[in-house]
Amino acid sequence: MLIVQKFGGTSVGDLDRIQNVANRIARTVSEGHQVVVVVSAMSGETNKLVSYAEHFSDNPERAEVDMLLSSGERVTAALLSIALNEMGYSATSMTGRRAGIITDMVHTKARIERIDAAPMKNALAEGKIIVIAGFQGVNEEGRVTTLGRGGSDLSAVAVAGAIGADLCEIYTDVDGIYTTDPRIEPTAKKLDKISYDEMLELASLGAKVLQNRSVELAKKLNVNLVTRSSFSDAEGTLITKEENIMEKPLVSGIALDRNQARIALEGVVNRPGIASDIFGALATSNVNVDMIIQTSGHDDTTNMDFTVPQNELNDARSVVEQFCKKHEIKESTFDESICKVSIVGVGMKSHTGVAAKAFATMAKENINIQMISTSEIKVSMVVDEKYAELAVRALHNAYELDK
Amino acid sequence: MLIVQKFGGTSVGDLDRIQNVANRIARTVSEGHQVVVVVSAMSGETNKLVSYAEHFSDNPERAEVDMLLSSGERVTAALLSIALNEMGYSATSMTGRRAGIITDMVHTKARIERIDAAPMKNALAEGKIIVIAGFQGVNEEGRVTTLGRGGSDLSAVAVAGAIGADLCEIYTDVDGIYTTDPRIEPTAKKLDKISYDEMLELASLGAKVLQNRSVELAKKLNVNLVTRSSFSDAEGTLITKEENIMEKPLVSGIALDRNQARIALEGVVNRPGIASDIFGALATSNVNVDMIIQTSGHDDTTNMDFTVPQNELNDARSVVEQFCKKHEIKESTFDESICKVSIVGVGMKSHTGVAAKAFATMAKENINIQMISTSEIKVSMVVDEKYAELAVRALHNAYELDK
Numbered sequence A, B: 001m002l003i004v005q006k007f008g009g010t011s012v013g014d015l016d017r018i019q020n021v022a023n024r025i026a027r028t029v030s031e032g033h034q035v036v037v038v039v040s041a042m043s044g045e046t047n048k049l050v051s052y053a054e055h056f057s058d059n060p061e062r063a064e065v066d067m068l069l070s071s072g073e074r075v076t077a078a079l080l081s082i083a084l085n086e087m088g089y090s091a092t093s094m095t096g097r098r099a100g101i102i103t104d105m106v107h108t109k110a111r112i113e114r115i116d117a118a119p120m121k122n123a124l125a126e127g128k129i130i131v132i133a134g135f136q137g138v139n140e141e142g143r144v145t146t147l148g149r150g151g152s153d154l155s156a157v158a159v160a161g162a163i164g165a166d167l168c169e170i171y172t173d174v175d176g177i178y179t180t181d182p183r184i185e186p187t188a189k190k191l192d193k194i195s196y197d198e199m200l201e202l203a204s205l206g207a208k209v210l211q212n213r214s215v216e217l218a219k220k221l222n223v224n225l226v227t228r229s230s231f232s233d234a235e236g237t238l239i240t241k242e243e244n245i246m247e248k249p250l251v252s253g254i255a256l257d258r259n260q261a262r263i264a265l266e267g268v269v270n271r272p273g274i275a276s277d278i279f280g281a282l283a284t285s286n287v288n289v290d291m292i293i294q295t296s297g298h299d300d301t302t303n304m305d306f307t308v309p310q311n312e313l314n315d316a317r318s319v320v321e322q323f324c325k326k327h328e329i330k331e332s333t334f335d336e337s338i339c340k341v342s343i344v345g346v347g348m349k350s351h352t353g354v355a356a357k358a359f360a361t362m363a364k365e366n367i368n369i370q371m372i373s374t375s376e377i378k379v380s381m382v383v384d385e386k387y388a389e390l391a392v393r394a395l396h397n398a399y400e401l402d403k
Helices: A015-030 A045-056 A062-086 A118-125 A151-163 A196-201 A212-221 A274-284 A310-327 A346-350 A354-364 A385-398 B015-030 B045-056 B062-086 B118-125 B151-163 B196-201 B212-221 B274-284 B310-327 B346-350 B354-364 B385-398
Strands: A002-007 A034-039 A091-094 A101-103 A112-115 A129-133 A136-138 A144-146 A167-172 A193-195 A225-229 A237-240 A253-257 A261-269 A292-296 A301-308 A331-335 A338-344 A369-375 A378-384 B002-007 B034-039 B091-094 B101-103 B112-115 B129-133 B136-138 B144-146 B167-172 B193-195 B225-229 B237-240 B253-269 B292-296 B301-308 B331-344 B369-375 B378-384
Touching: A002 A015, A002 A151, A015 A034, A015 A062, A015 B045, A034 A062, A034 A118, A034 A151, A045 A062, A045 B015, A045 B062, A062 A091, A062 A129, A062 A136, A062 A144, A062 B045, A062 B062, A062 B091, A091 A118, A091 B062, A101 A151, A112 A151, A118 A129, A118 A151, A136 A151, A151 A167, A151 A212, A193 A196, A196 A212, A196 A237, A196 A338, A212 A225, A253 A385, A261 A274, A261 A310, A274 A301, A274 A310, A301 A310, A301 A369, A310 A331, A338 A354, A338 A385, A346 A354, A354 A369, A354 A378, A354 A385, A378 A385, B002 B015, B002 B151, B015 B034, B015 B062, B034 B062, B034 B118, B034 B151, B045 B062, B062 B091, B062 B129, B062 B136, B062 B144, B091 B118, B101 B151, B112 B151, B118 B129, B118 B151, B136 B151, B151 B167, B151 B212, B193 B196, B196 B212, B196 B237, B196 B331, B212 B225, B253 B274, B253 B310, B253 B385, B274 B301, B274 B310, B301 B310, B301 B369, B310 B331, B331 B354, B331 B385, B346 B354, B354 B369, B354 B378, B354 B385, B378 B385
Parallel strands: A002 A034, A002 A167, A034 A129, A091 A129, A101 A136, A167 A225, A193 A237, B002 B034, B002 B167, B034 B129, B091 B129, B101 B136, B167 B225, B193 B237
Antiparallel strands: A101 A112, A136 A144, A225 A237, A253 A338, A261 A301, A261 A331, A292 A301, A338 A378, A369 A378, B101 B112, B136 B144, B225 B237, B253 B301, B253 B331, B292 B301, B331 B378, B369 B378
16 A cells, blocks of 8 residues: 555654654555655744744744744654664655645645645655655745645645555544543544544544644545554544445534634614624634524514634624624623534434434433534534533433444 | 855854844945845754764765755744844845755765856845855755755855855854964964965964865855954954955964874885875875975985874874885884974065075974975974974064064
8 A cells, every 4th residue: 555654743752753653654664555754843843943933023924934944844854764764764855845745825824736746656666765844835936835733734635645645644642533532421432434524523523633624635635544643553543535434323423612602692683684794794804603593583683693713702792892883783692601512423414313312312411502503414502611521421322422 | 245144053053143143234234235144053953953863873864964954054044034024124035945056966065066146136136135044055856965064154155156246254253364373372463364375274273264165165266255253343354366465465374283193104115106005095095195205215215204184193004004014114103293383475475585484483492393395375394293382483473473
C-alpha cells in the first residue's frame, strides 16, 4: 500500500520522539508499504516563533509570519530524514514547495489550489521515503504560505489525494474517535469506522483530533483517513465514505457541544425580510448561527430562537440589540447556560424511531428539551447545561453504544 | 548610496539586538540611502540545530543538513522585516532562493555560481528594504544549499556585487581592522582603509572579522567592504582596491600567526623529483605547506625546511616519516614552538629598505630569525614562539604604526 503518515507536534515533540516516529515509519516500510510522511513543527516551536513576532508587532505582516513559521516544519522534516537515513533507509525531505503544494495568495491561512505530484512520484519511483514539511505551500509568486490551524493535516490529506494514497494516517496523542467523550461516559468505545459525514457531525468529539476542514477535504478527495495514536500500536478509527462501511450502525456516537449560547427574541414583527435582516447582520459580523426556530407569538408577531457559539455571544449581542431597537422588539434574552447534545449515525437515514427514542430518553431523565434540530444523520437537542453529562450518559446507554 | 549591511549572529543574538539592528537600518534609510540587509541566524541557533542532527547521525546527509540549517537565517530575516515594517518602513524578507542566489550542487559548502538580481532590483525599485536570509542559496535542482563557514559574509559580498552596491558593510562585534592585535600592543590603531591584498595577508589579524573567502570575492567583484561594529557608531575599516587608497602607507599592519610548526629535513638526496615527492604527498593528505626553504647540505644532499599549520602537524608527521624511511633521510625534526610574524603593506612595492628595517629590528632585540619569506607586499619571519609578543611590539614601534 501507499500510505501517508502525518505526525503532529506532540508526536515529534523532542528528539527521542522523532526517533520513535522514525522507528514507526521503518516498521511500516518493512511491512512492504511505501510511505510519504508529513510532519508538524516540534511542539512549542510555532508558539515560540509567534511570540517572537509579537515582540516586534501586534500585527506583523502576514507574508513575514509565513516566512517565520514555515521554518519549524522544515527542521522536523530534515531531522526525521536524517534519522531514517541513519537507519539505512533512503529518505528525502521536501518543503511544501518541493512537494509541489501550490496555494492561493492568502498568507497565514492559504488554501491549497493544486499539487504538482510529479516530484513526489519521481522520488517514490526511486524507492525513497518522502518527508514533507507540513502546514506550508508556495503561492504563484513563489512565496511561502502557511495553511492556518490544522494545516499539517490538510497537507497530509491533500498529498494523499494527489498521489492516490491508499491510506492517510493522522497520528496524534489520542487513539481514535470514541462513541462519546470517555471522560463523561467511561464505557465509551473506540469506533473502528465512521463516515465522513458522521465525523463532520461529531466534530465536537473529534475537534482535538481532526478539524472539519481536513475531513471535508478527505471527503472531497475520497481519501481514507485514519486517526490513531503515535504512542501506542492500537488500531485507530477509519474515516471513509459511507459505501465502505458495511454494517451501518444506527447511531455512531453522542456529541456534546458546550460552546453554545441561546438568543430568544419575543414579539418580532412578522413581515417579509425580517429574518434576513437579523441573520444577514449576524453573518456580516462573522457570528455563526447554528439552530434557528421561529414560532408564532401573540398578535401578528413571531418569536425567534437561535443559537450561536458562546465565544461569539458578545458580537451577537451588539448586533441583536441594534436590531431590537430598530424594530421595537419587546424582549430579548441571552442564555449562556445551555449545551447541545447530538446523536449521530448514518443508519438513521433508513431507520425510523431514532429521534423518538432520544426524546423519550430525555423525558425519562426529566430533562427539558429547549430546541431540536435534525438532519439526515443527526438529531441535536439544546438542553440546560447542568444536564450535559446526564444527557450524554443516558443517550449513550439508550443506544447501547457500550456494546 | 546603495548599501548592503550584513549582521552576524552576535548582532542579532536576541530580540532586543534585532530591534537595535532595525534601528540602525532605519537610520541609514533616513539618511537617504537604499539598504539591502543580509542576516545570519541568531547566535547559538545554528549550533543547536547541528547538535540536533548529530543526535541522529555522526554523518548526516548533507542535503538534509542544509534543509535544517537554512531555517535559522529565515527566522532572523522574517523577524527583522516585521520590526522594520512596524517602524513604518516597507521591508520584505527574501530567502536565498527568492534573492536569486544560485549555487553549485555541493551541499553544506556550496559556491555561489550566479545571482539573478531581477527580484532584488524590482523590490528596490518599489522602495523596499530587502532583508535576505544569509548563508544559503539554491542549486539547479531547486534544493536549498548552504555556503559553509562565513557563508553570510559571502552572501552579502555576492549580493553587493550583483546589485552594484556602493558599499558592503559587515557588522560584527569588533570595530574594524587594527595595525596589530591590540591585546599584544595596546597602541595598535584602527585602520581607515586597507587594500584587498593587504587584508588577505593580514588574515590572522582579521580572521575573526572576515574570512579570506569573502575578501577574495570582494576583490573579484570589486566590492567596497567595510567591517564595523554593530554595538557602536565608530567608523569601521574600508577594504577596497589599491587604487582607491590615496596615501599608501609603507606598512599597514603587523600580523602574528601562532598556528605554525616547522619541519626540518637534513641530508635529502639531491635529485629531480624529490621535492615534488614530499610536497605532493603532503598536498594529498590535505596539509597546507606555507614557507619552504631549501639549502645545500654536505656532499650531494640538501636540507629542506618548511612550515605547516600546527593543527595539521600530526597529518604531516606521518607523511614525512614515510618519506624519510623511503629515501633513507638521516634526520627530521618537528618544532611546534615557533610563530610567524609578518609585516604587510602595499607601500613596500615602491619602497626599499622595509625588509632591512625588519631584520635590523629583530637583531636589535636579539631575536633569531629562523626562516624568511617575502612577497610584493609582505615580509614574513619565523621566530621562536617565546618572542612572539616582543617581535610584534618591536616591529609595530619600528614602523611607527602607533602614529
